[in-house]
Amino acid sequence: MGMWPEGLQMDQEILLDAGAQLHRLKMFPYFDIAHYILMICEVRDDLASSAGLFSRKHPLSCWLSSMLMCFADSFLANFLLGEPVIAPFKRHDDILLATIVWYLVFYAPFDGVYKLSKVLPVKCVLSVMKEVKRAYKVTHGVSHAAKLYPSSYIVQILVGTAKGAGSGILKTVEQLVRGVWLPNHNEALRPTFATKACLVASIILSLEKNSVYITAPHDIVYLVSIFCIF
Numbered sequence: 001m002g003m004w005p006e007g008l009q010m011d012q013e014i015l016l017d018a019g020a021q022l023h024r025l026k027m028f029p030y031f032d033i034a035h036y037i038l039m040i041c042e043v044r045d046d047l048a049s050s051a052g053l054f055s056r057k058h059p060l061s062c063w064l065s066s067m068l069m070c071f072a073d074s075f076l077a078n079f080l081l082g083e084p085v086i087a088p089f090k091r092h093d094d095i096l097l098a099t100i101v102w103y104l105v106f107y108a109p110f111d112g113v114y115k116l117s118k119v120l121p122v123k124c125v126l127s128v129m130k131e132v133k134r135a136y137k138v139t140h141g142v143s144h145a146a147k148l149y150p151s152s153y154i155v156q157i158l159v160g161t162a163k164g165a166g167s168g169i170l171k172t173v174e175q176l177v178r179g180v181w182l183p184n185h186n187e188a189l190r191p192t193f194a195t196k197a198c199l200v201a202s203i204i205l206s207l208e209k210n211s212v213y214i215t216a217p218h219d220i221v222y223l224v225s226i227f228c229i230f
Helices: 012-023 030-057 058-072 072-081 093-108 109-116 120-148 153-169 171-177 193-210 218-229
Strands: none
Touching: 012 120, 012 218, 030 058, 030 093, 030 109, 030 120, 058 072, 058 093, 058 171, 072 120, 072 153, 093 109, 109 120, 120 153, 120 193, 120 218, 153 171, 153 193, 193 218
């Protein structure tokens, strides 16, 4: 009997089942759509009142900056691992889906999609789905790096963090595509909570894969990493 009343004790089987269910969720298309909507809305928010004019005057720059935000995790992780940076563009389904979301956010009549994404209940649902996808990306980033560099904790942690917080890290590059240069505003100087949470989750997952310090089942560790990111 532990220190908690029996009614408050969490059954380990429930945790294992919850972790397993979350770990096996398919990200495409629903969780990907939530991620794309929030990333592209962030680009539009950054443009502020000039969003309408910029998107019509410079559609290619607008589209490219949106794609950079949507796939920043893959661009950055591939760069760190010496893999083709352009590789995310080989997935036609992902690019087409992100482009459709981009078009709706910037060009839908009466800004309907953009305004709908700002409604609090809708935004909460999208944010939860995006954070689940973020945890999924961190986990797969650490796993992929562990296969290539099984004895390097630093590489695994860096790639896991890049997969989870790539959009924040590449924000300066995305702004440069739009003709804005703000080198004083970047994640290295002022890391956001999301970047810090991804770093902590990457450390936990890396230790779980490579050491004897964390011996809990992987599904529970995955659940803990989600809580860290949330």
